[in-house]
Amino acid sequence: MSEEKKIAIKKIQATGHMRKIMADYFYEMDHAVKDGSPKIAWCTSVGPAELLLSLGFLVYYPENHGAMLGSTRQAMDYIPVANSVGYSPDICSYLTSDVGAFIKGETPLSRVYEGIEGIPHPDVLVYNTNQCRDVQDWFSWYSRKLNVPAMGISTFRNIGTITEGHLRSIEKQIKDLIPELEEISGNTFDIDKFRHVLGLSYDCTQLWKKVLETNMAKPAPISFFDETIHMGPAVVLRGTETAVEYYKVLLKELEERVANKDGAVEDEKFRIYWEGMPIWGKLRSLAEFFIELKTAVIASTYCNSWIFDSFDPKDPFMSMARAYTEIFIVRDETFKEKYVEDMVQKYDINGVLFHDAKTCPANSNNRYGMPQRLEQNLNVPTLTINGDLNDLRCYSEEQAKTNIEAFIEQLESK
Numbered sequence: 001m002s003e004e005k006k007i008a009i010k011k012i013q014a015t016g017h018m019r020k021i022m023a024d025y026f027y028e029m030d031h032a033v034k035d036g037s038p039k040i041a042w043c044t045s046v047g048p049a050e051l052l053l054s055l056g057f058l059v060y061y062p063e064n065h066g067a068m069l070g071s072t073r074q075a076m077d078y079i080p081v082a083n084s085v086g087y088s089p090d091i092c093s094y095l096t097s098d099v100g101a102f103i104k105g106e107t108p109l110s111r112v113y114e115g116i117e118g119i120p121h122p123d124v125l126v127y128n129t130n131q132c133r134d135v136q137d138w139f140s141w142y143s144r145k146l147n148v149p150a151m152g153i154s155t156f157r158n159i160g161t162i163t164e165g166h167l168r169s170i171e172k173q174i175k176d177l178i179p180e181l182e183e184i185s186g187n188t189f190d191i192d193k194f195r196h197v198l199g200l201s202y203d204c205t206q207l208w209k210k211v212l213e214t215n216m217a218k219p220a221p222i223s224f225f226d227e228t229i230h231m232g233p234a235v236v237l238r239g240t241e242t243a244v245e246y247y248k249v250l251l252k253e254l255e256e257r258v259a260n261k262d263g264a265v266e267d268e269k270f271r272i273y274w275e276g277m278p279i280w281g282k283l284r285s286l287a288e289f290f291i292e293l294k295t296a297v298i299a300s301t302y303c304n305s306w307i308f309d310s311f312d313p314k315d316p317f318m319s320m321a322r323a324y325t326e327i328f329i330v331r332d333e334t335f336k337e338k339y340v341e342d343m344v345q346k347y348d349i350n351g352v353l354f355h356d357a358k359t360c361p362a363n364s365n366n367r368y369g370m371p372q373r374l375e376q377n378l379n380v381p382t383l384t385i386n387g388d389l390n391d392l393r394c395y396s397e398e399q400a401k402t403n404i405e406a407f408i409e410q411l412e413s414k
């Protein structure tokens with residue numbers, strides 16, 4: 001396949017709007033750091049952000065910074081720096097690239113946003129281990145380095161049926177955070193504010209879900225690769241009016257595309273489910289490659305991870321405990337397999353691509369026979385590619401593309 005050919009990725013018109021709200025978000029935090037108010041909380045991507053926002057914190061997400069380091073390919077400069085202080089190349093490459101960048105005193109934020117000199121200094125670090133243990137180790141590193149308190153929720157893992165016992169435990173852990181957070185923020189917890197923020201997060205998440213579901217249409221209006229970018233506000237701005245307004249705009253654009261049968265991929269022939277982390281440094285190259293193959297990558301576990309159906313302002317603590325416990329990554333193999341099967345049917349998928357991300361076992365679901373079982377149960381072909389979210393030393397572009405081409409040929413012959 002010719003590398004010379006120019007492939008056009010269709011532009012999402014809402015992108016300008018998204019860039020503006022993301023810039024506002026980072027500038028607001030930068031001003032707060034300079035003014036000393038409001039206080040800044042760092043939070044893991046599926047941590048108790050709504051509680052922090054209700055207490056008046058501005059919330060910063062290191063994983064979002066990790067993804068930026070990956071997509072700008074700067075991660076490769078920083079991972080060895082973290083390795084040299086004892087953080088293994090085998091652990092989360094968001095962690096190692098972020099810590100390495102901090103040690104070197106560099107960030108893409110200062111290149112993208114004029115006047116921002118560094119990442120926002122935290123007043124508190126709040127994690128939830130629902131996704132993996134690495135986040136706790138990551139925040140503990142900063143806690144020691146910056147002498148800032150780290151606290152969080154230690155969750156259950158590998159859950160089949162969620163029980164009252166699971167939820168009561170998580171609910172208590174969320175409530176137990178409040179006294180120290182009140183002291184750090186200087187604000188008193190207000191249940192009505194908490195309900196309000198949770199309501200906004202719910203609205204955001206429902207709109208995001210509708211955005212993703214526009215891809216049930218044929219042709220699908222947005223690619224997985226664009227979704228990973230437009231997911232940004234759901235990750236860092238959920239719990240705000242800004243995110244809700246943004247997804248109304250994006251949804252309208254995508255609904256118009258559906259009505260006009262304007263697909264992300266011209267002459268869409270095949271529809272692929274992406275299971276696992278994105279390969280941040282290769283989004284564009286993969287997006288173009290799939291367009292050339294007339295194949296639309298249209299649904300993913302990753303982008304679905306910011307759908308929190310259970311948020312309920314009437315029962316804020318328990319519903320938050322449920323929302324952050326019932327997500328895919330927390331669940332057992334049986335749940336996960338059924339989930340992917342449902343997605344295959346919902347989106348009328350022709351093939352499932354598993355990304356085995358070397359440094360993120362929690363998001364690499366190919367390792368215990370799931371691809372083979374899916375092929376057996378649903379008669380749907382699967383492909384596993386080896387790679388990583390940020391560490392491109394684990395990814396061979398040539399090999400991945402050869403395998404993907406062969407996979408599409410297999411779909412064609414089917």
Ligand code: SF4
Nearest residue numbers: 092131132134360362
């Ligand atoms: S889930 Fe994976 S990518 Fe995310 S913080 Fe944990 S190890 Fe890193």
